[in-house]
Amino acid sequence: MTAWYEQSFGEDYLLVYKHRSQREASEQVEAILPLLQVKPGSRILDLCCGTGRHAVELAAKGYEVTGLDLSDVLLSYARRHSRCLPVTYVKGDMRALPFPDEMFDAVLNWFTSFGYFAEDRENEKVLSEIARVLAPGGKFFIDFLNRAYTVKHLIPVSEREEGDIRIREERFVDGDYVKKKITVAEGSTHRTYFERVKMYSKDELQAMIERSGLKVDRILGGYDKMDYTEEAPRMLFLGRKDRRVTKGGSQWKD
Structure with a gap:
């Protein structure tokens, strides 16, 4: 994988x-x-x-x-x-x-x-x-x-547009990790990425x-x-x- x-x-x-x-x-x-x-x-x-x-x-x-x-x-x-x-x-x-x-x-x-x-x-x-x-x-x-600050102030979801492309970022804490799911939407095409950082x-x-x-x-x-x-x-x-x-x-x- x-x-x-x-x-x-x-x-x-x-x-x-x-x-x-x-x-x-x-x-x-x-x-x-x-x-x-x-x-x-x-x-x-x-x-x-x-x-x-x-x-x-x-x-x-x-x-x-x-x-x-x-x-x-x-x-x-x-x-x-x-x-x-x-x-x-x-x-x-x-x-x-x-x-x-x-x-x-x-x-x-x-x-x-x-x-x-x-x-x-x-x-x-x-x-x-x-x-x-x-x-x-x-x-x-x-x-x-900063782990303490990140847990307290994490923004769960944000969305924005770059021209005709829409970007959605979903953030959450999972145990010792802060994780992010990123979706890039371009017309009918959606591309998804994940990020994970151990805090x-x-x-x-x-x-x-x-x-x-x-x-x-x-x-x-x-x-x-x-x-x-x-x-x-x-x-x-x-x-x-x-x-x-x-x-x-x-x-x-x-």
Whole structure:
């Protein structure tokens, strides 16, 4: 059976998430970069880069950027809209990154591109891979939904039109997961997609991150840079790698 994330990030994704603008990405990069204190020229991995919105903003600021994603459609779009900026786009699975140890000075993960897998150990592989490819002292950023806020403020149904196409999104909480059913109606044709993200509390995700060999320095509640509370819409984890981590495990630096 094909996993949901292998089906949902195609041509219709570009339409469903059309409202996620380049301006939004620019503002998010402007908010986060000063907190990470990564010098221009540093090697940055945009993990699950999608259409490359954040990658091009980083490249425009003088960083050496690699964007990784599993979707051929989104990678193709990213390459076409790279604005002639030097971004390297690579297809790959975030649980097994096709990069050598300690290659990057920073790894950035935007827009809830975590929690895609049903098993905790699979999601933990993502964190372990972030730690492995980060150079010692390298910085990381993970933008994830706030479980408490999501459960309380979830919008069950929304509909909108894009030209002659009607988009319906149905959202619900099922145990530890937030799920979405997306229907794209074009004339008599209906295409349906599903999304599923495993929700973690702040303490659960922080513990997972730190078990992987990363150290959390700060948790924000959104791009307004306010500290996290249960009423905040997001959980933005910022931190660094304190340990030398390899595929065979991890050990403390001397």
